[in-house]
Amino acid sequence: MSDCLFCKIVSGEIPATIAKDDPEFVAFRDVNPQAPTHVLAIPKRHVRSLNDLDDDGLAGRLLRFAKGVAEGEGLAENGYRLVVNTNSDGGQTVWHLHVHILGGRAMAWPPG
Numbered sequence: 001m002s003d004c005l006f007c008k009i010v011s012g013e014i015p016a017t018i019a020k021d022d023p024e025f026v027a028f029r030d031v032n033p034q035a036p037t038h039v040l041a042i043p044k045r046h047v048r049s050l051n052d053l054d055d056d057g058l059a060g061r062l063l064r065f066a067k068g069v070a071e072g073e074g075l076a077e078n079g080y081r082l083v084v085n086t087n088s089d090g091g092q093t094v095w096h097l098h099v100h101i102l103g104g105r106a107m108a109w110p111p112g
Contacts (some may be wrong), residue, residue: 006096010044020072027101036104037080041066047097050086057084066099070092075103083111 008014009028016028019039028039043062047053063082070080080103085091 004096005044005094006040006042006098007046009043018063020069022065025062027069030100034100035081035107036103037075037100037102039069039073040098041069041101042096042098048095049092049097050084053097062097062099066101069101070103073101073103075101078106079103079107081107081111 005014010026011015018026018028020027020041023044025041025043026040027041030040041062043058047058050059053059063090067076070076070082073080080101083100083102084098085093085100
């Protein structure tokens with residue numbers, strides 16, 4: 001999708017600080033971090049939101065990838081939070097499926 005910010009990161013058109021990369025997914029540091037560690041994991045192919053997911057296995061593979069990012073960032077032992085915002089009321093602001101990986105501090109509940 002030519003106007004998608006995250007697709008432009010995947011293509012290299014927009015630079016990002018890459019935390020992890022594989023053939024299907026990429027993870028990069030959030031430019032507006034909400035925790036000491038805040039990384040976004042995305043599929044390289046454009047999926048607008050969780051509501052548009054049409055590959056039954058993609059969500060599982062994305063979560064496994066996010067777990068690997070968390071482990072690589074040293075978050076696994078103390079814990080971390082994964083967040084998927086879906087559509088406007090869910091807080092989604094970039095229209096490309098992504099998982100926020102947040103850690104490095106205790107997380108409060110409810111989240112907001």
